[in-house]
Amino acid sequence: MASILDVAQASGVSVATVSRALRGLDRVSESTRAKVLAAARELNYVASPTAASLASGRTRIIGVVTPFSDRWYFSTLISGVEKSIRDHAHHVLLLDLEESASGRRSVSHDLVGKRVDGVLVLNMVLDPQEEQVLHDLGLPVVTVGRSYDAWSSVGIDESGTVDAAARHVVGLGHRDIAYVGDVAEDAAYGEVPGQRFGAFRTVLEEAGIPVRREWVRTSDWTSYDAARDARELLSREERPTAVVAGSDEMALGVLAAAVELGLSVPGDLSITGVDDIPMAQTFGLTTVRQDVRAVAERAGDLLMASLGTGRSRPDEPPVPERILLPTELVVRRSTGAPA
Amino acid sequence: MASILDVAQASGVSVATVSRALRGLDRVSESTRAKVLAAARELNYVASPTAASLASGRTRIIGVVTPFSDRWYFSTLISGVEKSIRDHAHHVLLLDLEESASGRRSVSHDLVGKRVDGVLVLNMVLDPQEEQVLHDLGLPVVTVGRSYDAWSSVGIDESGTVDAAARHVVGLGHRDIAYVGDVAEDAAYGEVPGQRFGAFRTVLEEAGIPVRREWVRTSDWTSYDAARDARELLSREERPTAVVAGSDEMALGVLAAAVELGLSVPGDLSITGVDDIPMAQTFGLTTVRQDVRAVAERAGDLLMASLGTGRSRPDEPPVPERILLPTELVVRRSTGAPA
DNA sequence: TTGAAAGCGGTACCAT
DNA sequence: ATGGTACCGCTTTCAA
Numbered sequence: 125m126a127s128i129l130d131v132a133q134a135s136g137v138s139v140a141t142v143s144r145a146l147r148g149l150d151r152v153s154e155s156t157r158a159k160v161l162a163a164a165r166e167l168n169y170v171a172s173p174t175a176a177s178l179a180s181g182r183t184r185i186i187g188v189v190t191p192f193s194d195r196w197y198f199s200t201l202i203s204g205v206e207k208s209i210r211d212h213a214h215h216v217l218l219l220d221l222e223e224s225a226s227g228r229r230s231v232s233h234d235l236v237g238k239r240v241d242g243v244l245v246l247n248m249v250l251d252p253q254e255e256q257v258l259h260d261l262g263l264p265v266v267t268v269g270r271s272y273d274a275w276s277s278v279g280i281d282e283s284g285t286v287d288a289a290a291r292h293v294v295g296l297g298h299r300d301i302a303y304v305g306d307v308a309e310d311a312a313y314g315e316v317p318g319q320r321f322g323a324f325r326t327v328l329e330e331a332g333i334p335v336r337r338e339w340v341r342t343s344d345w346t347s348y349d350a351a352r353d354a355r356e357l358l359s360r361e362e363r364p365t366a367v368v369a370g371s372d373e374m375a376l377g378v379l380a381a382a383v384e385l386g387l388s389v390p391g392d393l394s395i396t397g398v399d400d401i402p403m404a405q406t407f408g409l410t411t412v413r414q415d416v417r418a419v420a421e422r423a424g425d426l427l428m429a430s431l432g433t434g435r436s437r438p439d440e441p442p443v444p445e446r447i448l449l450p451t452e453l454v455v456r457r458s459t460g461a462p463a
Numbered sequence: 464m465a466s467i468l469d470v471a472q473a474s475g476v477s478v479a480t481v482s483r484a485l486r487g488l489d490r491v492s493e494s495t496r497a498k499v500l501a502a503a504r505e506l507n508y509v510a511s512p513t514a515a516s517l518a519s520g521r522t523r524i525i526g527v528v529t530p531f532s533d534r535w536y537f538s539t540l541i542s543g544v545e546k547s548i549r550d551h552a553h554h555v556l557l558l559d560l561e562e563s564a565s566g567r568r569s570v571s572h573d574l575v576g577k578r579v580d581g582v583l584v585l586n587m588v589l590d591p592q593e594e595q596v597l598h599d600l601g602l603p604v605v606t607v608g609r610s611y612d613a614w615s616s617v618g619i620d621e622s623g624t625v626d627a628a629a630r631h632v633v634g635l636g637h638r639d640i641a642y643v644g645d646v647a648e649d650a651a652y653g654e655v656p657g658q659r660f661g662a663f664r665t666v667l668e669e670a671g672i673p674v675r676r677e678w679v680r681t682s683d684w685t686s687y688d689a690a691r692d693a694r695e696l697l698s699r700e701e702r703p704t705a706v707v708a709g710s711d712e713m714a715l716g717v718l719a720a721a722v723e724l725g726l727s728v729p730g731d732l733s734i735t736g737v738d739d740i741p742m743a744q745t746f747g748l749t750t751v752r753q754d755v756r757a758v759a760e761r762a763g764d765l766l767m768a769s770l771g772t773g774r775s776r777p778d779e780p781p782v783p784e785r786i787l788l789p790t791e792l793v794v795r796r797s798t799g800a801p802a
Numbered sequence: 803t804t805g806a807a808a809g810c811g812g813t814a815c816c817a818t
Numbered sequence: 819a820t821g822g823t824a825c826c827g828c829t830t831t832c833a834a
Contacts, residue, residue: 125576125577125600127810127811127812128811128812129811129812137820137821138820138821138822139811139812139813139821139822140813140814140820140821140822140823141819141820141821143812143813143814144813144814144819144820147813150819151819151820152819152820153819153820156819156820168572168599170572170573170576170577171577171811171812172517172577172810172811172812173577173578174513174516174517174522174577174578174810174811174812175517175810175811175812175813175826176811176812176813177513177812177826178511178513178514178517178810178811178812178813178825178826178827178828179811179812179813179814179825179826180812180813180814180826181813181826183513185556192542193538193541193542193545194535194538194539194541194542194543195538196533196535198538199532199533199534199537199538199541200533202532202533202538202557203531203532203533203559204533206532206557206559207559207561215556215557216556216557217524217554217555217556217557218541218545218554218555218556218557220542220545220546222546233507233509234509237464237509238464238509238510238511238512238513238827239512239513260507261464346741347741347742347745348741348744348745350745351745373742376742376745377745380745380746380747383722383746384747384796402685402686402687403686403712403715403742405687406686406687406689406690406715406716406719407719407722408719408723457723466826466827466828467827467828468827468828476804476805477804477805477806478805478806478827478828478829479804479805479806479807479829479830480803480804480805482828482829482830483803483804483829486829490803490804491803491804492803492804495803495804510827510828511826511827511828513826513827513828514810514826514827514828514829515827515828515829516810516828517809517810517811517812517826517827517828517829518809518810518827518828518829518830519810519828519829519830520810520829577811
């Protein structure tokens with residue numbers, strides 16, 4: 125592998141000049157720059173990111189901390205972030221904390237220390253120790269889906285999602301409405317499930333509709349669990365005419381149960397979700413769309429903007445920003461007036 | 464941030480000894496090691512991966528080259544790989560080539576040069592130039608879902624998947640069978656679609672069943688396109704009694720179309736998929752399961768095993784391995800005998 | 803068992 | 819506009 129010295133010799137200048145020329149800095153004559161570029165190309169030279177990092181104090185790597193990397197929402201975020209920061213010549217280092225019933229790895233000193241220039245935290249509830257670690261490291265941090273006092277964040281108005289869905293259903297005339305997805309807050313899901321369910325509750329109360337305890341199901345934020353719960357729910361004597369779900373995955377689980385039980389949608393049952401995952405369109409699911417890629421992009425931009433230059437960290441970043449992106453009700457064929 | 468020198472001073476030994484002690488090398492007395500460990504812990508010391516890389520010639524980073532990072536199959540692979548190589552103290556650098564209609568980025572010298580210790584290529588068709596780049600770099604490479612002469616690979620018996628599904632359907636007595644997912648080979652999907660369709664063709668021919676051209680649909684390997692195609696297919700006067708799909712996503716698209724058209728599954732139509740994505744279970748889809756996480760794990764292990772120690776690359780890696788993992792027919796409620 | 807010192811391949815400051 | 823040269827923080831001989 126050619127090194128900067130090889131290029132310097134090949135083009136008859138010093139390594140300092142090569143470095144400047146290749147990075148597009150000024151104070152390099154055009155003719156020199158051309159010579160250097162030619163030599164570099166000729167030698168197939170690529171600067172060692174490692175050496176550059178050591179010397180500059182900048183790794184050009186962003187750590188993406190996530191509880192899952194294989195679920196739709198998270199992989200979409202990760203993919204979006206990757207594209208967003210790549211435009212700034214940065215790379216993504218995947219830090220999957222592997223959320224599971226038995227807990228998860230934690231954000232520790234040695235996980236991110238000296239390894240990344242900044243951290244993106246995706247929909248996670250960090251404990252105080254973890255917050256402290258990130259502070260001590262002095263790393264720029266941007267979070268998605270949850271805010272912390274000291275850091276900027278990007279998200280959507282969570283309660284606005286189910287709010288729109290519930291209003292839509294109520295507006296169609298439903299009064300027997302069930303909810304799927306009331307997960308207890310924990311590190312895995314953050315506050316989102318609670319916020320969404322809260323909105324459901326509020327809309328029904330405002331409409332003077334009682335929230336029936338037996339029509340509120342937890343599920344585990346997966347389609348399979350939602351299907352199981354819905355099967356039971358829809359087999360009872362008294363069944364709802366509509367089900368509002370906290371996510372499309374769960375809504376599709378409910379839809380699967382309905383199909384299995386021979387119920388017609390929306391004839392016998394209306395169903396709504398949140399997210400607008402690709403399958404939602406396929407199944408004609410009414411949902412509230414969030415633009416996850418846009419969230420990822422904004423988060424990436426925010427983080428890039430807060431990156432200091434070189435070894436000197438920016439002093440306390442200015443006021444943390446709170447960006448909330450809009451969502452949009454998408455009415456498809458899974459909702460209609462009650463029979 | 465504490466450096467190795469701080470630890471050395473704090474524990475009263477040289478940096479060389481600290482380095483040895485911290486990395487668990489021998490030739491360090493137990494008492495010295497204890498002192499060093501204590502000092503390191505006290506100072507919250509974490510060795511700079513950057514400096515270590517520069518000095519050792521090893522980055523402990525694996526580049527994962529993928530055409531998509533947000534589709535189920537790929538994000539599951541990526542997640543699995545991350546876990547697999549983390550056990551070896553390596554990290555994943557995500558290299559999303561962003562496959563799209565207008566092409567994709569390519570594996571170039573500066574994308575992977577000096578940046579990673581090895582490369583994992585996920586279900587992609589590399590062009591000769593890209594192969595050359597990886598060869599020139601002398602990087603260990605392991606591929607998933609496609610084999611190259613020089614590199615080890617992990618995959619499943621692709622034709623075996625649809626083979627099992629088609630035999631199952633034929634065994635149930637179906638003779639009017641359609642296929643969804645005959646994508647032309649291209650860099651985005653590799654050879655998988657062709658192999659799967661080939662199996663379909665073979666099974667039908669062996670059973671003496673003609674493959675009707677108008678019952679073979681391309682779709683774009685997405686549920687939405689499959690639903691569109693199926694809607695058209697199932698609205699014709701003559702319609703198949705079974706649809707074999709090249710993936711679960713597409714199979715679910717067909718299912719969505721069937722539900723929409725009021726067809727009963729499997730009464731009016733049997734459907735099979737491939738993969739066993741989570742939603743497949745939810746919808747009771749008969750499919751051929753592949754263990755994507757196991758594939759990822761094996762690929763990770765293979766790559767770790769082929770990593771040389773330090774600056775010296777292993778001479779030509781031994782014989783490339785070809786690992787094929789088994790698949791399994793999972794019969795659920797989307798298939799039954801024809802009416 | 804321990805330490806001294808030469809790199810690793812760049813960056814960035816200071817001269818010229 | 820260009821070159822000289824201290825670092826950056828760790829690993830790895832080689833001596834002691």
